[in-house]
Amino acid sequence: MVVLEEVKKHYGRLKLYIDGEWVESESTDVHPVMNPAKDEVIAEVPFATKEEVERAIEAAKEAFEKWRELPMPSRIQYLFKLKNVLEEHAEEISRITTQNHGKIIDESRGETRRLIENVEAACAVAYSLSKGEHMDQIAAGIDETLIREPLGVFGIIGPFNFPALVPFWFMPYAIVLGCTVVIKPSEITPVPMHWTMKVMEKVGLPPGVVNVVHGSKDVAETLITHPDVKGVTFVGSTRVGRHVYKLAAEHGKRAIVQAGAKNFIVVMPDANLEKAIPTLMSSFFGNTGQRCLSGANLVAVGDIYEPLKKKFVEAASRLKLGYGLDESVNMGPVVTKRAKERIIGYIEKGIEEGAKLILDGRNVKVEEYPNGYFLGPSVFDDVTPDMTIAKEEIFGPVACILRAENLDEAIEMINKSNYGNEACIFTSSGKWAREFRRRVQAGNIGINIGIAAPMAFFPFAGMKDSFFGVLHGQIDCVDFFTDKKVVVTRWW
Ligand code: NAD
Secondary structure, three states: OOEOOOOOOOOOEOOEEEOOEEEOOOOOOEEEEEEOOOOEEEEEEEOOOHHHHHHHHHHHHHHHHHHOOOOHHHHHHHHHHHHHHHHHOHHHHHHHHHHHHOOOHHHHHHHHHHHHHHHHHHHHHHHHHHOOEEEEEEEOOEEEEEEEEEOOEEEEEOOOOOOOHHHHOOHHHHHHOOOEEEEEOOOOOOHHHHHHHHHHHHHOOOOOOEEEOOOOHHHHHHHHHOOOEEEEEEEOOHHHHHHHHHHHHHOOOEEEEEOOOOEEEEEOOOOOHHHHHHHHHHHHHHHHHOOOOOEEEEEEEHHHHHHHHHHHHHHHHOOOEOOOOEOOOOEOOOOOHHHHHHHHHHHHHHHHOOOEEEEOOOOOOOOOOOOOOOOOOEEEEOOOOOOHHHHOOOOOOEEEEEEEOOHHHHHHHHHHOOEEOEEEEEOOOHHHHHHHHHHOOOOEEEEOOOOOOOOOOOEEOOEEOOEEOOOOEEHHHHHOOEEEEEEEEEOO
């Protein structure tokens, strides 16, 4: 077994990054940060005091005045540097992500790659946007020009499951356009963003352009409600997301809220199962089922049901569990002890409501890491759409197999769900695939793809209870961070 070395065993008590300085928090509200594979403390995270969060906002506000005046090509130069330092430190950031979150190293590497892509996309979009839009002679002797102006300070609130990536769905676009930010990573996985900020220091951004504060609800709410913050981006659960959206609206703030999911993966009778199974494994059990794009409900249409069930369960039983830094491992632990208990609670609920547990991942043992928060893949058969396990987001390695007579029935099931983050279809028929993509109410559609994760150059979409707002993360958010001004000109 090859276990890659951890970057550090313990990262100490995390500091806040305010106005270009690492600040020791005065907070007495300090929590342990865990390595979930080992049940070992790897850092302590202080929940910043209100004054500290306000200081970070103040620093961002002051920095904004100068930063917005810097010519766009100069801001882009900072982002080019940022791309280079991130490339240099990509493996380190990935390993820390695995250490704090538990996902396997290849998944962390993919996350880091996407994070860098967002920096690249922000450079590209900044160049094209800074040209503005102009129309000559809209009336005799009159021209009209659209100008985008940066708005000011933004709060960025992240989830635990993509701890380094999610802030990069927003931050590079915000800063290249002239805004400044205060980032609040998840309190469960704060180390990857903490380390990324350390790496970012090499870029030499002016103090206050990017700030990082730690904490939970109180810190997030200070960011959302503070009069000097123009808007917030939030990625997390639907329960909290709905609250964030309301609070932001009450305070007249812009908000992008990307929330929870319950994704359906439909397998048609003509699907190529040999090719589909590996991607289905990654969809349902990659990131230990803790992705907003994870497969949750596997819908077998017609007579594919028996062969699909057999092959799916066989492949799931072969997945190797362990510490994600071990390159031979297919699935890491779930993120916390509490998450493990919650997922087990759902499995018990499924049994209680009459679903048949045909693969039970509750009592797996990983010899080298007996204290890790491991759960093997669990598969339920005979699931009906009205069961709790088919409706609620479990956010763990649990697959529910449902049956549908035909495509219409499968689409109806999907469209009845409260969520609308992703829906995928496996088929050899272009006609079915087209029908599916047109009729399903979900933001991200996979066709013979089990995780329909959009590249940085596309919006990270979402519908229904999976999304609140108008603009999405990644390239879509350029309009979020800017306001539009139209200049109508006539010269005599
Ligand atoms: P969560 O909602 O528990 O926490 C998200 C963030 O909100 C954290 O930073 C947390 O500190 C903060 N928070 C907690 N209470 C708050 C409050 N009252 N007000 C303001 N902020 C508060 O989510 P999580 O468990 O960290 O992340 C998993 C969830 O995120 C899943 O539901 C998953 O589907 C979702 N997710 C969605 C997307 C997407 O793009 N749609 C992407 C990744 C994750």
